[in-house]
Amino acid sequence: MAFKQISSPHAHASQNTAKVMQLVLWATIPGLIALTIHFGWGSLINVVLATVTAVIAEAFIIKLRGRPVAFYLKDYSAVLTAVLLGLALPPLAPWWVVVVGTLFSIVIAKQLYGGLGYNPFNPAMVGYVVLLISFPIQMTTWVTPLALLPDGISHPGLIESVQIVFGGLNPTDGVTGATPLDSFKYADGLLVDQIYAQNPLFSQATIAGVGWEWVNIGFLIGGLILLASRIFTWHGPVAMLAAIALMSILFWDGGSSDSPGSPLMHLFSGATMMGAFFIMTDPVSSAVSNRGRLIYGALIGVLVYIIRAWGTYPDAVAFAVLLANFAAPFIDNYTLPRTYGHTDRRRATEKEED
Amino acid sequence: MKTWVTPGGVHPPENKHQSLTMPIATLPLPEKLLIPLSQHIGTPAVPCVEVGKKVLKGQKIAEANGPLSVPMHAPTSGIISAIEHRPIAHSSGMLAPCIEITSDGRDKWKKHDGFEDVENATPAALVKAIGEAGIAGMGGAGFPSAIKLSPGYQRPIHTLIVNATECEPYITADDSAIRERAAEIIEGIGILSHILGNPSNIMIGIEDNKPEAIAALEPHVVDTGISVVSFPTKYPSGGEKQLIYILTGKEIPSGDLPADIGMVCVNIGTTYAVKRAIVDGEPLISRVTTMTGDACGINRNYETLIGTSVSHMLANSEFNQDGCSRLVMGGPMMGFSLTSADVPIVKTTNCILAPSYEEIPEDDPAQPCIRCGMCAEACPVSLLPQQLFWYSQADDHERLEAHNLFDCIECGACSYVCPSNIPLVQHYRHSKGEIQKARAEKVRSDHARERFEFHQQRIEQAEKDKEAKRAARREAAEQAKAKAAASPDKSASTAGGGAADIIAAAQARAAAKKVSPEQQQAKFERSIAGAEMRLQMAEEKLADAGEGQTDEQNNILTAAVEGARQKLEQAKGRLAEHIKQHNGEQVD
Numbered sequence: 001m002a003f004k005q006i007s008s009p010h011a012h013a014s015q016n017t018a019k020v021m022q023l024v025l026w027a028t029i030p031g032l033i034a035l036t037i038h039f040g041w042g043s044l045i046n047v048v049l050a051t052v053t054a055v056i057a058e059a060f061i062i063k064l065r066g067r068p069v070a071f072y073l074k075d076y077s078a079v080l081t082a083v084l085l086g087l088a089l090p091p092l093a094p095w096w097v098v099v100v101g102t103l104f105s106i107v108i109a110k111q112l113y114g115g116l117g118y119n120p121f122n123p124a125m126v127g128y129v130v131l132l133i134s135f136p137i138q139m140t141t142w143v144t145p146l147a148l149l150p151d152g153i154s155h156p157g158l159i160e161s162v163q164i165v166f167g168g169l170n171p172t173d174g175v176t177g178a179t180p181l182d183s184f185k186y187a188d189g190l191l192v193d194q195i196y197a198q199n200p201l202f203s204q205a206t207i208a209g210v211g212w213e214w215v216n217i218g219f220l221i222g223g224l225i226l227l228a229s230r231i232f233t234w235h236g237p238v239a240m241l242a243a244i245a246l247m248s249i250l251f252w253d254g255g256s257s258d259s260p261g262s263p264l265m266h267l268f269s270g271a272t273m274m275g276a277f278f279i280m281t282d283p284v285s286s287a288v289s290n291r292g293r294l295i296y297g298a299l300i301g302v303l304v305y306i307i308r309a310w311g312t313y314p315d316a317v318a319f320a321v322l323l324a325n326f327a328a329p330f331i332d333n334y335t336l337p338r339t340y341g342h343t344d345r346r347r348a349t350e351k352e353e354d
Numbered sequence: 355m356k357t358w359v360t361p362g363g364v365h366p367p368e369n370k371h372q373s374l375t376m377p378i379a380t381l382p383l384p385e386k387l388l389i390p391l392s393q394h395i396g397t398p399a400v401p402c403v404e405v406g407k408k409v410l411k412g413q414k415i416a417e418a419n420g421p422l423s424v425p426m427h428a429p430t431s432g433i434i435s436a437i438e439h440r441p442i443a444h445s446s447g448m449l450a451p452c453i454e455i456t457s458d459g460r461d462k463w464k465k466h467d468g469f470e471d472v473e474n475a476t477p478a479a480l481v482k483a484i485g486e487a488g489i490a491g492m493g494g495a496g497f498p499s500a501i502k503l504s505p506g507y508q509r510p511i512h513t514l515i516v517n518a519t520e521c522e523p524y525i526t527a528d529d530s531a532i533r534e535r536a537a538e539i540i541e542g543i544g545i546l547s548h549i550l551g552n553p554s555n556i557m558i559g560i561e562d563n564k565p566e567a568i569a570a571l572e573p574h575v576v577d578t579g580i581s582v583v584s585f586p587t588k589y590p591s592g593g594e595k596q597l598i599y600i601l602t603g604k605e606i607p608s609g610d611l612p613a614d615i616g617m618v619c620v621n622i623g624t625t626y627a628v629k630r631a632i633v634d635g636e637p638l639i640s641r642v643t644t645m646t647g648d649a650c651g652i653n654r655n656y657e658t659l660i661g662t663s664v665s666h667m668l669a670n671s672e673f674n675q676d677g678c679s680r681l682v683m684g685g686p687m688m689g690f691s692l693t694s695a696d697v698p699i700v701k702t703t704n705c706i707l708a709p710s711y712e713e714i715p716e717d718d719p720a721q722p723c724i725r726c727g728m729c730a731e732a733c734p735v736s737l738l739p740q741q742l743f744w745y746s747q748a749d750d751h752e753r754l755e756a757h758n759l760f761d762c763i764e765c766g767a768c769s770y771v772c773p774s775n776i777p778l779v780q781h782y783r784h785s786k787g788e789i790q791k792a793r794a795e796k797v798r799s800d801h802a803r804e805r806f807e808f809h810q811q812r813i814e815q816a817e818k819d820k821e822a823k824r825a826a827r828r829e830a831a832e833q834a835k836a837k838a839a840a841s842p843d844k845s846a847s848t849a850g851g852g853a854a855d856i857i858a859a860a861q862a863r864a865a866a867k868k869v870s871p872e873q874q875q876a877k878f879e880r881s882i883a884g885a886e887m888r889l890q891m892a893e894e895k896l897a898d899a900g901e902g903q904t905d906e907q908n909n910i911l912t913a914a915v916e917g918a919r920q921k922l923e924q925a926k927g928r929l930a931e932h933i934k935q936h937n938g939e940q941v942d
Contacts, residue, residue, distance in 0.1 A: 003681040005447070005693050007780040009766030010707075010714050011366050011523060011686035015728070015773045017721050075721060117722030233731065283726045288738055290730075332741070339758040340595060340735035341608035348741070348756050 020231060021076035024278070027222035028083055031274060034218035035087065038211030039143040040155030042091020045165050046098050047083050053102040054082035061111040077116045081105050084124040084278055088271060088318070089131070091143045092156070092176070095166050097135055101127035121325045122285045125318040132318065140314075144177040145211030148200050180209030181270045181314040184261055192255035192262070208268035216273040223277025232283065235290045236297040237276040241267060243301025251309060260309035275304070275317035285325045292328075292335035299331075300324045355557075355583050358603040360596050362734040363588040364767045366523050366687065368563060369713075372653040373526045373646040378534055380657050381670050383457055386435065387661030389415065389426050390442045391451045393700040394490035395497050396422025401453055407434045410464035412637055414486075415453050424488045424498050427637040428455055429659035431462040443664070443683050443690075443697040452698070455661070466635035477503075477549040480632060484549075487631035488638045488701075493517060493592075493621030494684070496702045499628070502620065503549050505613035507898065511550045515601055515612075516543055518560040518567065518622040519592030522685030525705040527642040528622050530655040532560075532567035535626055540574040542629035547579075550618060556580045558622070559597045561587040589687060590765040594619045596734055608761055623704070643703050645671045648710035649678035658699050664706055665695035671708075679714050682707040686714060687766045721774035729768035729778065735761050739768035739778050746785040751792060754785055762786075830859050871932075878929040885925045889918035 035043040058078035062069045082102055089098060105127030113119045132139045146155065153174050156164060163169040178186075180201045187195045196202040200210070207213050227234060248263040255262075266272065271279070280286060280300050287296035300320045307316030333348040392398035399416035409415060409428040416426040436454040441447065469475050469483070485500030505511055520528040532539060547556055558575075560568055562584045571582045585591065585600050595606055598617060606612055612619050623641060630636040643658040651672025658667065664681070682689040683697075685705055699706075729739035737758055745753040762782050769778045834855040892915040896908075 003678070003691065003693055003695070006680050006691045006717065007777050007783075008682075008684075008689055008691075008764075009687040009769050009779065010680065010682055010689065010691070010709070011770060012717070012775065013364070013366070013771050015771065016718070016775065017724060017726075017773045020724075020726065020773050071719070077724075115722065117724050230728075230731070231726075233727070284724050286725075288725055288727060288730065288740055336738065336757065337730075337736040339608070339737055339761045340599070341605050341610075341761060342758065343607075346756055346758065348753060350756050351752060 017075050017077075021080045023229060023231060024080055024226060025076065025083060027226045028087060028219075028278065030221045031215060031218035031278075032087060034211075034214040035091065038145045038147075038214055039091045040146075041158045041161040042093070042143055042165070043087060043089075045161055046089045046091065046093065047086035049095060049098045049165070050082035050086035050089075050102045051079055053099050054078040054106050057103055057106040058111070061107060062115070065111070065115075067115075072115065075116060078106055078110075081110065081123045081127075084274075085127050087274065087278075088124065088128050090139060090141055092161060092164050092171060093138050093141075094168065097131055097138050098165075100134075101131040103127075104130045117284055119284055120328075122279060122282050122321050125279060125321045128318045129322060132313070140178075140182065141176050142179045142182075143171075144175055145201075147204055147210050148177075150174040179270065179314065180205075180212055180265070181261075181308065184265065185308075185314045189257050191257050192259050208265045212270070213268045216268040219273035219277055223273065223281075226277060226281075232281045233290055233293065235293040236280055236286060239294045239297030240276045240280055240301040240304075241272070243298040244272065244305050247302060247305035247309075251305075260305075266305065266308065270308075270315040271317040272304070275300070275321065279317060280321050280324070285328065287328045287331040287335065289332065289335045289337055291337065292331045295331050295335065296324055296328060299327060355581060356603075357583060357585040357600050359586075360588070360591065360599055360734050361736050362730075362732045362767060363590065364732050364770050365587070366589055366770060368587070369524045369646075370526050370529065370563070373524070373644050373655060374530060376654045378530050378642055378655045378657050381659075381662060381667060383430060383459065383461060384659070384662050384666045385457055386663075387429050387432075387455045387457065387659060388440055388663065388698040389429065389453045389455065389661040390440075390698060390700060391416055391426060391453065393426075393496055393660070393702065394422075394424050395495060396420065396424075398451060399423055399426050401437050403434050403437075403453070405434050405437055408432070408458075409434060409455065410462055412464045412466055412639060414637070415455075418485065418488075421501060422498055424490050424500075425486065425637075426453065426660075427488055427639050429639040429661050430455065430457050431460050432457040441694060441697055443692060443700060443703065447693045468631075468633040468635040472545060472632055473548070477551070480545060480549050484628055484631055487627070487636070489624060489627045489631060490638075490701050491621055492623035492627060492641060492701060492704070493594075494688070494702055494704070496700075499620065499624055502613075502618060503546065505550075505618065509613045509616065511553045511613065511616055511618050513555040513557070513602065513617040514543070514547055514550055514553045515598060515617060515619040516556070516558040516622050516625055517592060517594065517597055517619055518558050518564075518571075519597055520564070521561060521587070521589045521592035522687050522689075522705070523589070524646050524707055525644050525685045526646075527644045527655055527704045529564050529567050530644075531623060531626060531642045532564070533570045536567075536570040536574050538629045539622060539625050540571070540578060540580065541633065542625035542627070543580055544578065545628055545632050546618075546620065546625060553618075557601050558582045559591075559601050560584050561591060563587040590734055590763070590767065593734065593763050593765060595763065608758070638701060641699075641701060641703070643667070643699055644705040645708075646705065647678070647682075647708035648713050649674050649708040658703075660701055661698045663696055663698055664692065667699070667706055668695055668708065673708060677710050678708045679711045679716065680709065682709070687770065688764065717777070718775045720776045723774055723776055726773060728771045728773065732767040732771045734765060734767060735763060737762060742785075743776060743778055743781055746781040749785075749788065751785075751789050754789065759785060759789070830863075834859055875929070875932060878925065878932055882922065882925045882929060885918065885922035889915065889922050892918045 032043060055078055059069050059073060062072045085101055085105055105123040109121055109123040109126035110119045153172055156171060164171050183199055183201055184195060204210050205213055244266050245263045248266045251260055252262055253259050287293050303320035303323055304316045307313055307319055336346050336348055338345045397419045400419045401416045403409060403415045411428055411431045413428045414425050415428050418425045432455045434453060435456040439449040440452040442450045481500050481503050489499040490496040491499060518528050518532060547553060556579055558571060568582055568584055575582055583601055590596055591600055598612060598619060599605055604615060606615060627638045640657050640659045642655050644655050645667055646653040681692045681695060683692055683703055683706060684690060686707060689707060723740055723743055725740045733739055742757050742759055764779050766779050772778060838855060896911040896915055
C-alpha cells in the first residue's frame with residue numbers, strides 16, 4: 001500500500017484568498033449604492049469600466065510572465081483594485097481617465113513588482129495619484145449631489161451618462177460642482193459658521209456634507225461588516241479615524257476663518273471612511289503586526305489631516321496611504337509582538353537577543 | 355478554578371464523536387510485531403537478545419543506551435525473528451534498527467510483580483522502575499519519563515500538571531482511557547506525586563469538550579488534593595507550554611524546561627503506564643491508539659501492542675484504500691503522513707487517521723501570501739508567521755532568528771487558517787533545519803580555525819624558545835672565553851682549560867636550576883592546599899547528590915572522593931619527607 005506524503009497540518013479552514021477578495025467586493029456595495037443615489041450612474045460606470053480594463057490587463061501581463069492565467073485571475077485581486085479605483089474616481093470622468101488609471105494600477109504598481117502580494121504600494125492609490133497629478137481638471141470635477149441640483153435638472157440617465165463618459169458629451173450646467181472639502185478649503189476669509197450658513201453643501205447636510213455623509217456612512221457600514229468577518233483587525237482603521245478626530249479637535253479653533261474644519265466634517269467627508277476600511281486595510285502594503293498597524297493607521301490619519309489642513313490638495317487619503325506604505329517596512333522592524341517565553345519584544349534588525 | 359487564555363488558536367471541527375461510540379477494544383494478536391529501537395528522544399536502545407531466542411511477553415529485548423534512552427520489551431511471547439533495519443513511521447520514510455518478534459500465539463507473560471509497598475518505596479527506586487519499564491512520554495515527543503521525574507534537588511517541583519487536553523481533532527485515545535480507567539490514572543498520578551516530593555499543586559488539565567471524561571475523573575480525585583481543571587476548547591491548548599500558561603498563567607522562559615520554574619507536565623496516558631509499571635510490574639508494551647477517519651468502516655480506540663503494524667490495524671477496521679486521501683499517524687494538525695502502512699505503532703502513536711477525500715481533500719496549490727495576518731491572529735506563541743514565511747523564502751537566517759523562529763511549536767494553526775493555502779509549517783521546518791546546519795558548520799569551522807591558529811602560535815613559540823636558548827648558549831660561551839682570557843695561566847693549556855670551562859658552566863647552570871629548599875617547601879604546601887580543596891569539592895558533590903541519584907552515579911562520586919583523599923595523603927607525605935631532609939641538612 002502506498003500513500004501520498006503530505007506535510008502537516010492536514011486540516012484546513014475553508015477560507016481562501018478569492019473568498020476574502022469577494023467579501024471585500026460585496027462590502028463596497030453600501031458605499032456604491034450611496035454614490036449612485038447621490039451622484040448618479042457615473043460611479044457604477046467607473047467601476048465596470050475599470051474592472052474590464054483591469055481583468056484584461058492582468059490576464060495579458062500574467063500571460064507575458066508565463067504564469068497560468070486562470071489560476072491568478074481567480075483570486076479576484078485585480079477586480080478589487082479596479083473597483084476601489086473606480087469608486088475613488090469622480091463620477092462621469094472621461095473613459096480614458098479610468099482606463100489610464102487602471103492600467104497604471106495593474107501593470108505598473110502591481111504586476112511589475114511581481115504581482116499579488118509583492119507590491120509595496122497600494123495599486124489603486126498609485127493609479128489615483130498618477131491621475132490626480134496628470135489630469136487635475138478631470139479629477140476635481142465632481143457631480144453635484146442629488147439634493148442640490150438646480151430645479152428642473154436631474155442627473156443624466158444611464159444612457160446619457162455613458163455618452164458623457166465615452167462620447168465626450170458635456171453634462172448639463174449645474175450637474176457638476178465642487179466637493180465639500182474643496183469648497184471649505186477655498187472659502188477664504190469666512191468663519192466656519194458663515195460657510196455652513198452660506199454653502200448649501202453644508203447648510204442642507206446633517207453631519208458633514210450633502211451626499212458625502214451618506215457615502216461615508218455606506219463605506220463605514222461595509223467596513224464594519226468586514227471587521228465583524230475578521231477580514232482585518234480593528235487596529236488600522238480605528239487608529240486612522242482616531243488620529244483624524246484627534247487632530248481635528250486639536251486644531252479646531254472654535255470656527256475661525258483659519259479653522260481647518262470640524263472633526264465631523266473630516267470624518268464624514270471625502271474618502272475618509274473608504275480610506276479607513278478599504279484602502280489602508282490592504283494587507284500587502286501595510287504594516288503587519290497589530291501594534292504596527294496602530295502606528296501605520298495613526299500615521300495615515302495624521303498625514304490626511306495635515307495635507308487637508310495645510311497642503312494644496314483638498315483630500316489626501318491617497319497621498320497619506322502611499323507615504324505610509326513607504327514607512328511600513330520600517331514600522332515592521334520595530335513592532336514585533338512579544339513571543340511566548342520572552343521577556344521583551346525583539347527588533348527585526350537585531351543580530352542576537354540581548 | 356481560574357484559567358488563563360492563550361493568544362491565537364483555532365477551532366477546527368473536532369470530529370471526535372466517531373471514535374467514541376464503542377469502548378476500547380483489543381485487536382487480534384498480529385503474527386509479527388516490529389519494535390523499533392528508537393521510539394523516544396535520545397539514543398536508540400541496544401538489543402539484548404539474539405535472533406532465534408524465545409521471549410516471553412514483557413521480557414526485556416533491548417537495553418537503554420545512556421540516560422536519554424529507554425529499554426524495549428517484548429509485547430507478546432514468541433521468537434525473535436529478525437534484528438535489522440526496517441521502515442518505521444517517520445516523516446522521511448527512513449529505515450531504522452528494529453527487532454521483529456514472531457508471535458507464538460500464547461501471549462504468555464513473564465513473571466512480574468509490582469512494588470508491594472509503594473508508599474514507602476524511595477522515589478529513586480520508583481524512578482528506576484519507571485525507566486526500566488521503558489516509559490517515554492506518550493503525548494507525542496517521547497521524552498523518557500524517568501528523566502522528567504528527576505529534576506534534581508536544585509529544582510524543587512511545586513506543580514504537577516497532567517495533560518489530558520487532547521486538543522487535536524479526531525484523537526480520543528486519552529478521552530476513552532480516562533472514561534474507562536480513571537481510578538488507575540489517579541493512582542498513577544499519586545505515584546508521580548510521591549516521586550516528586552508531593553508537589554503542593556496537582557492539576558489535570560482537560561478541555562471542556564470531554565464532559566464524560568471529567569465526570570469519570572471527579573469521583574476519584576475527592577480528598578486527593580488533585581484538581582480537575584477544565585477550560586474552553588481551543589487548538590493548540592494541549593501543547594505543554596500552552597497548557598502550563600492556561601492553568602497557571604506562567605510562561606516557561608524560551609529555551610528552558612518546565613522544571614526550571616518548578617513544574618512537571620506529563621501526559622495522562624503516561625500516568626496510566628506508570629501505574630501499570632509500579633503497581634503491576636508491567637513494562638510499557640501497549641497503548642491506546644485511536645483508529646479513525648471515514649476511509650475506515652470501524653472508528654474506535656484499540657489497546658494496541660507496540661509493534662503492531664498499521665496495516666494490521668487497518669485490516670481489522672474495514673479500511674477502504676481507494677477512498678483514503680492520505681494516511682496520517684497522529685492528528686490532522688500535527689500528525690505526519692505515512693507513505694506505507696507497513697510500519698509499526700510505537701509508544702507515541704496516539705492515532706491513525708485514514709480520512710476520505712471528502713473529509714480531507716487534496717491540498718489546493720499555494721497562492722501568493724497577501725500578508726493578511728490571519729496567521730498572526732492564530733499563532734499561539736505570538737509570532738508573525740507571514741514575516742517568517744517571507745524571510746524563510748529569502749533564507750535570511752538573521753531575520754528568522756530575530757523573529758523567534760525557534761519558538762515556533764509547529765502546531766499548524768497558521769497553515770490551517772492561511773487563505774492562500776501556503777504550507778507555512780513546512781517552510782519553518784526547512785528553515786530550522788538550514789539554520790541548525792549552518793550553526794553546526796560554523797562550530798566546525800570555528801574549531802578548525804582555532805586549531806590552526808593555535809598550531810601557528812605553537813610553532814612560533816618553539817622558534818622563539820630555540821632562539822632564546824641559542825642566545826643563552828652564545829652568551830655563556832662568551833663569558834667563559836672572557837674568564838679564560840682573565841686567567842692566562844689556565845689558558846696556557848688550551849685544551850684542558852676548555853674542558854674545565856665547560857664543566858664550570860654546566861655546574862653554574864645546574865646551580866641556577868636548583869630550587870632553594872624554601873621554594874620547594876612552598877610548592878609542596880601549595881599542592882596540599884589544592885588537594886584539600888579538591889577533596890572538599892568531591893565530598894560536597896557526593897553530599898549534594900543525595901537520594902536522587904542512581905547507585906552507579908553514587909559509586910562514581912564516592913570513587914572521586916577516595917581518589918582526592920589519596921592524593922592529599924601523598925602530598926602530605928612528600929612535604930613531611932622534604933622537611934625531614936631539609937632539617938637534616940641544617941643539622942649538618
